Amino acid sequence: MAARRGIGSMAQRTLMVLIDLDETLAAFEKHFVIKFREKYPNEPYIPVEKRNTFYIADQYDKLNFTDDSVRLELKKIYRSEHFFRDLPEIEGGCDAVKEMAEMEGVEVFICSSPLFQYKYSAPEKYEWVEKHLGPDWINRLILTRDKTMINGDILIDDKIHITGAMNNPSWKHVVFTAPNNQNMKVKGDKLRLNNWTDGTWRTMIEDFKKRL
Amino acid sequence: MAARRGIGSMAQRTLMVLIDLDETLAAFEKHFVIKFREKYPNEPYIPVEKRNTFYIADQYDKLNFTDDSVRLELKKIYRSEHFFRDLPEIEGGCDAVKEMAEMEGVEVFICSSPLFQYKYSAPEKYEWVEKHLGPDWINRLILTRDKTMINGDILIDDKIHITGAMNNPSWKHVVFTAPNNQNMKVKGDKLRLNNWTDGTWRTMIEDFKKRL
Numbered sequence A, B: 001m002a003a004r005r006g007i008g009s010m011a012q013r014t015l016m017v018l019i020d021l022d023e024t025l026a027a028f029e030k031h032f033v034i035k036f037r038e039k040y041p042n043e044p045y046i047p048v049e050k051r052n053t054f055y056i057a058d059q060y061d062k063l064n065f066t067d068d069s070v071r072l073e074l075k076k077i078y079r080s081e082h083f084f085r086d087l088p089e090i091e092g093g094c095d096a097v098k099e100m101a102e103m104e105g106v107e108v109f110i111c112s113s114p115l116f117q118y119k120y121s122a123p124e125k126y127e128w129v130e131k132h133l134g135p136d137w138i139n140r141l142i143l144t145r146d147k148t149m150i151n152g153d154i155l156i157d158d159k160i161h162i163t164g165a166m167n168n169p170s171w172k173h174v175v176f177t178a179p180n181n182q183n184m185k186v187k188g189d190k191l192r193l194n195n196w197t198d199g200t201w202r203t204m205i206e207d208f209k210k211r212l
């Protein structure tokens, strides 16, 4: 018993990692542009690599549409049934998350903001997680429109400015590189993670573990 | 500017209150027994005031049903469409929550666990909050199956044992009295809140504010 308690108290604290869904694991932008072009084949659009605002509507608003209703109607694309369910994966993301969850001393939760128009987005985020990560991950999905309320050591998220009710969230923000933030300078002591494929995420997680 | 900063730094920190939905604000047990008796008028049932387990199925499992399939089928009642949407309010709860949110130095979030069978329960929790508290509260609803991951000073929740990935959650648990916990002794330094109607919640919140 004494030995077990000794080992226990020497053990490092668990690293709590929060991971965003849209544009960090699920390819929202890529899917949007496909659906947009299907619906409006004769209207101008913004290729994913040219996207430069967090909210899609802000940038599309500046395009010269032949039909002005497009400006108002385009939000219906991501508010409609099956949009969230059908999002493709960001390359390597789901495999990285599953591998990360298997690392010793690491716990992973998915932390996602549903649309204010929650009807499809809320349940379909559960569906997405169940399908792409597995049913156990239903227990690890947190839906919140305020991520400062969630406990963690790191939040990996493509949204560059994350604010909310807590002025000093417990997590350190790691900006996941996405079209909306690719040309922005990451300020303060934030880090960047450029992709899930070149293995840098492993080094980053190991570094965070050491600093606990 | 200097004066403003001075006032700012003297100001008390905000009290963050997390409030559970089922059986704290929404009358799950009352609604279940109505639906159960509608579906199985000739089967035995447990009146709300005799309920003594957290999970309904655990206590119903011990009843002598004339048809044994009831034991398996009863979960379908709360897994079915509109069950969560149609839950009545726990008396005084929604008014108390709205009043609490107006108190100076207090922020309130709703913190609820959807069923593992999330299909109806997840979106209908948003629907319930939108209907009974108002659309602004969509921004204050957090869905999570692990409440230890949520930041707050207090969690008002009828579930007597709340565990999860974090061994030491930031909140102090206030047990909201409900059928499932009415005869249990609240252990450690947990508090109890018996109802939303006798005004004791106000004193409790003021006490917590003083101790920040």
Ligand SMILES: [Mg+2]
Pocket: A020, A021, A022, A023, A024, A157, A158, A159
């Ligand atoms: Mg995102």
Ligand SMILES: [Mg+2]
Pocket: B020, B021, B022, B023, B024, B157, B158, B159
């Ligand atoms: Mg409850």
